[in-house]
Amino acid sequence: MQRPISLMAAGLIALMSAVQAAADNEATVHALLADVTLADGVSQLEAQNIAKAYFIHNVGCGAFNEITDGGENWVVQGGFGYSAEPIVGFVINKQTGALTSPIGPDYTDPLVMLTEPGQG
DSSP states (O other), rough: HHHHHHHHHHHHHHHHHHHHHHHHHHHHHHHHHOOOTTTTTHHHHHHHHHHHHHIIIIIISSEEEEEEEEESEEEEEEEEEETTEOOOEEEEETTOEEEESSSSSSSGGGGGTTTTTOOO
């Protein structure tokens, strides 16, 4: 009879760990987006914070690498999945902050990530 109790305890510990990880991720998203102001355009640092928050909030299996200048957009460089397939077409508009992503939801206002549940 001891085995089922230890399995239940292990399951409960795993669940508590997952809940804590989700809470930590949301706290990180909030910290990354706390100083982003879209009204004055999006700086490279703000784009970097938006991209990092996006990966935490929506992707789960992938990695953000860097932001490069793509003219009117910041281009997000990163990898998706366990094989880190290069992401093509992930941009953040410099003027408005609108985000277009081929690996998850698009946002006209990326600060919405502060109020919606994460997917990653």
